[in-house]
Amino acid sequence: MPAVASSKVKRASKAGQARRPSRKTPARSRTLNDALAEAAWAEADAALAEALADLDEVEGAETAAARRTALAMLAQSLARAGRKRGLTRIGEVGGKAAYSAAAHELAVPAKRAPKRVVISARGVARGGAVLAKPRVKPATRGKKPGRKKKP
Amino acid sequence: MTEWTLCLDFGTAYSKAAAAPTGAWARFDPATVRPLMLAGEEAETNPFLLESAVFVDDQQVLFGSAAVQRADQFSGGKRRALRSFKTLLSVSDLDRALATNVPGSIDPHRLFQMRDLIVLYLAYLLAAINRAAGQDGDISQATGLKVRYAAPAWRDADSAGTHASILRLFGEAEALRNALGKKLLSPEGLSMALVTKAVPKAMAAPEPLEMSLIFEAPAAAAYTSIGLRDAGSHFIVVDMGAGTTDIAGLVRDRDGIQELADARYTLKQAGDFLDGIIANRVLKAASWARGTEAQTALWAMLMRQMADVKETLFAEGRVSIRAQGRGVTVAMRDIERDQDFREFIKTLEHAYEHSIAVVRGDALVRGRAEVEAIAVGGGAAAPFIQALVKQKYRGKPRVTARPATPDWAHAPVFAGNLAPVFPQLAIAIGGALAPDEMLAVNGGGVRRLAAGRNDTQAARD
Ligand SMILES: Nc1ncnc2c1ncn2[C@@H]1O[C@H](COP(=O)(O)OP(=O)(O)O)[C@@H](O)[C@H]1O
Numbered sequence: 001m002p003a004v005a006s007s008k009v010k011r012a013s014k015a016g017q018a019r020r021p022s023r024k025t026p027a028r029s030r031t032l033n034d035a036l037a038e039a040a041w042a043e044a045d046a047a048l049a050e051a052l053a054d055l056d057e058v059e060g061a062e063t064a065a066a067r068r069t070a071l072a073m074l075a076q077s078l079a080r081a082g083r084k085r086g087l088t089r090i091g092e093v094g095g096k097a098a099y100s101a102a103a104h105e106l107a108v109p110a111k112r113a114p115k116r117v118v119i120s121a122r123g124v125a126r127g128g129a130v131l132a133k134p135r136v137k138p139a140t141r142g143k144k145p146g147r148k149k150k151p
Numbered sequence: 152m153t154e155w156t157l158c159l160d161f162g163t164a165y166s167k168a169a170a171a172p173t174g175a176w177a178r179f180d181p182a183t184v185r186p187l188m189l190a191g192e193e194a195e196t197n198p199f200l201l202e203s204a205v206f207v208d209d210q211q212v213l214f215g216s217a218a219v220q221r222a223d224q225f226s227g228g229k230r231r232a233l234r235s236f237k238t239l240l241s242v243s244d245l246d247r248a249l250a251t252n253v254p255g256s257i258d259p260h261r262l263f264q265m266r267d268l269i270v271l272y273l274a275y276l277l278a279a280i281n282r283a284a285g286q287d288g289d290i291s292q293a294t295g296l297k298v299r300y301a302a303p304a305w306r307d308a309d310s311a312g313t314h315a316s317i318l319r320l321f322g323e324a325e326a327l328r329n330a331l332g333k334k335l336l337s338p339e340g341l342s343m344a345l346v347t348k349a350v351p352k353a354m355a356a357p358e359p360l361e362m363s364l365i366f367e368a369p370a371a372a373a374y375t376s377i378g379l380r381d382a383g384s385h386f387i388v389v390d391m392g393a394g395t396t397d398i399a400g401l402v403r404d405r406d407g408i409q410e411l412a413d414a415r416y417t418l419k420q421a422g423d424f425l426d427g428i429i430a431n432r433v434l435k436a437a438s439w440a441r442g443t444e445a446q447t448a449l450w451a452m453l454m455r456q457m458a459d460v461k462e463t464l465f466a467e468g469r470v471s472i473r474a475q476g477r478g479v480t481v482a483m484r485d486i487e488r489d490q491d492f493r494e495f496i497k498t499l500e501h502a503y504e505h506s507i508a509v510v511r512g513d514a515l516v517r518g519r520a521e522v523e524a525i526a527v528g529g530g531a532a533a534p535f536i537q538a539l540v541k542q543k544y545r546g547k548p549r550v551t552a553r554p555a556t557p558d559w560a561h562a563p564v565f566a567g568n569l570a571p572v573f574p575q576l577a578i579a580i581g582g583a584l585a586p587d588e589m590l591a592v593n594g595g596g597v598r599r600l601a602a603g604r605n606d607t608q609a610a611r612d
Contacts, residue, residue: 033564033565033566033568035186035188035192035198035199036186036565036566036568036569036572037566037568038198039197039198039199039568039571039572040568040571040572042196042197042198043197043571043572046459047459069471069478072471073471073473073478076463076467076470076471079463079466079467080459080462080463080466083462083466083571084571085571086567086568086570086571126567127561127563127565127566127567127568127570128561128563128567129567
């Protein structure tokens, strides 16, 4: 190949296109991203399959201890599948933030938007895109910060 | 129409390749980086990783994942696939190593020397590269393709001589690929009759390939510093693979990149060594698995999933393993209590301290303010490796840890898909992007190891 690259590579290319005539988009970005995604999926598949099996064990557990063990295995398999897909978590459980409808999902019904919230479940992002917003609850229950008068 | 540069990386377990337009260093655009699908688009596993394996069967010779799967059908180590090409390529007397006979467990016919099987594998690798390059819309239209391969630096060996021997192997492999064509990529492998006829012919009439050599540490420095406006002058690279942990110090100036000889360390403990410690730990905890047979079965099961076990152990500090219907949990803390592990860490820290002092000393003498620390290889995420590269030092030059996956790998064009597979492809990608000055051998001239200017001691926190 290398020394005589172009002619031979071109020949191989025709063979490659003949095998997949349906692809109209330039091979360029599409092939690469498809392949990259497949690679990440191939790595994540096994972990995801484990997680599904673990889920049955959680549901079928007969004692609290067995359930705890199965739940830990499920959490581990799911977290591994997520990492292999390049998923990252947003925020920390228990962390507080100013509420933003764009950045948070309210986990409890609220008549009006809270000012400060506490994260009850972390969000998930991938390559800069948010796939799941952090789930939040109003931060200061009982104090009713919404009723405070503005100065 | 542009010229492209391609870099091959043979790992102990997998071979990888990536390409980029020639000159990408000066005009870097992440969108042009192309890891190659060596295992083919129909691969059930990661299509970028080609198993480095050859299996000599009764009637056929098998390659890649077909070879690994076939070898897995034999238990007890009576028959094995040949896997350790990389180890062979880094021995100091390559030609002699190539002339040794292959053990009976690998070649029951007693027909082959190491050289035969390596040339066969390289022909398979070249066929896989050609197929992958042909399937890429841009590379297939390139006006030319420059090829490089990455190798660990040969400390005592004569680089030019070893490079010449490797080029000869590739030339023979190319002749073989031309003779056999697509048959090489068939999952059924090649018939013994064909192999025994074609290999001697190819060896007698090699078709030389022009290839350059890049050492692995400079390739790592290349992918880390590309695209940064202020690319660094000094690097320390810690590479933990399967067989060895390598530390290298690099200095980059107008003439190119040189390795600081005094900063180099190679430790024989790495991924495989950790596997042993983890497996022993699990065996000890698995009180139900008693007797040789049960323990052998448990050991084999653990080894099959060891990369995942370590991935979770490194990411979460602990890992639970299901074995024969029961669970065992191993924490990083347990591993840290192991005597052999503690000795390894001590040696590793000592080596790193010495190495970083050499690199900082050189930076100080040259009036540079910063050293970049990079962890690469399958073990890059290990907490004890991360602790080394993130260590802070008092005064100048400061040491800055660079992430194992560079920011550009998160570019929107990749839709988040490159980052998870990046660390395994890093050396191939860096090798394709690196400017010519970073090559160890480029059309003849061999760069030498530089004597480290470590006369000035840099202080540690
Ligand atoms: N995600 C991971 N986490 C931890 N260890 C891993 C991971 N993936 C691979 N490994 C380990 O890394 C080693 C292989 O690393 P690599 O850099 O590819 O080595 P080589 O270049 O020697 O083939 C093996 O010990 C493997 O078990």
